[in-house]
Amino acid sequence: LGVTPKQAVWLDVDQEGVKAAEGTGMKAILVENLEAALEKLSDFTGVPAVGAVSQPLSCTPDQVSHGYISVKPGVRIHYVEMGSGPPVLLCHGFPESWYSWRYQIPALAAAGFRVL
Incomplete structure (x- = not known):
């Protein structure tokens, strides 16, 4: 895809997947709670998280x-x-x-x- 690990974000519900992604140099977020994960993603990317009403x-x-x-x-x-x-x-x-x-x-x- 032509991206470096520093240009990618990995979201996973499994700690093992998060650690593997971090091992490659990617930013990784453990998704235990959707709102918290979106907030972390927003902090990392600078793109505001928008909650869905429906x-x-x-x-x-x-x-x-x-x-x-x-x-x-x-x-x-x-x-x-x-x-x-x-x-x-x-x-x-x-x-x-x-x-x-x-x-x-x-x-x-x-x-x-x-x-x-």
Whole structure:
């Protein structure tokens, strides 16, 4: 993606993931409470956190582009894509799928990012 660890922020609900991200030089935030995590993210980025009054809009499978990338013979990884601009890569854990990011994808795309 062309970014350095100093240009990335990692949010995780697991302390092990936070420590791994910090080990690479990234700023990492442990998400135990959403409001507190957003405040920490706001402090780090300088972008004010905005609380939602209602549930954010989500996307459905027909609203995103679907693709596959072959990582080695016989192994393909499915991905979805929405928006244009600087790329934002959302990585889910097992046994989740892209659909676990359905609320974040349209918001990031509307903010001018290419969400993968």
